[in-house]
Amino acid sequence: MSDPRSNGTPEAPTRKRSRTAVRLLLFVSLAANLAVAGMVAGALLKHPPKDGPPRPDRFGDVFSYALTHDDRREIGREMMREIRANRPERDALKAEFQRILTALRADPYDSTSLETGLSNQMNEAIRRQEIGQRLLLQRITQMSPAERAAFADRLEEGLNRPPRERGSKKDRAGEAEKRP
Template structure:
């Protein structure tokens, strides 16, 4: 008995390629997180879609004062007024990627194309977030920078998975939900 059905199926991508794509996606999301968290993560607006809501600026955002976070958010909105469009495009990318991941045969090229587009968008946002953070640090007085350094050190010394965010929170806000 021959297995002609299996011979006709398209070859699957190697496991290492799928792992590389997932790792690449995670790095892309981290880049978008830098920007999205700084610009939107501490807003009093209704929650953003889960894709954006779960992203953050990491320990830098946690160590910034509430005023610094507001200033970064304002600067980001001024310099990237089309950020909402970026979020919409990223959501569409994820929808396409989910379809690609579930399809048989798996199309590694199509997945790479979607993830590359995400990387390119994330890089633009990451670059702006990087620039804005550096500008904010430059604008700080020496005492403000020292206080930021102290808060950053405190944030970095917490064990992984610690539910609290930065040391400075607005009254009545649950830090774990920020």
């Protein structure tokens, strides 16, 4: 009997596994991009918590808290438009994840390749953060002196408040009533 691979064509199961791997890779790539976009947009779109400002060590949340609801919504929408318009091509994302997977499976381990792949992902996250910062600065520039003063007051409130104590919502309900 002859070997089915002797004519140089791969067997059908190998092709199927390859397609499955590509689909899995695309899914992981999409999930990672959505996670990053969700974190950035979530910080801008999130409504202020009912029991006071966010922790001051979470800068994006503090600035988001200081914006009005309408400003937060508009900045978030514009940010998502820009991110969608300038996102990397699907093939580039797929290739980046393939490099990461190859680096992880390499024997001997190639830390430089993994570091490069992770750095590229970090650069994409930084690009998105820069979009948010630019849009925030544009909005602040458009504010009247009174709006800027109110924004500064809310920002200061968020920065000066100690981190929330963990506890039930019921325990924190009294704090929400004290907030102007």
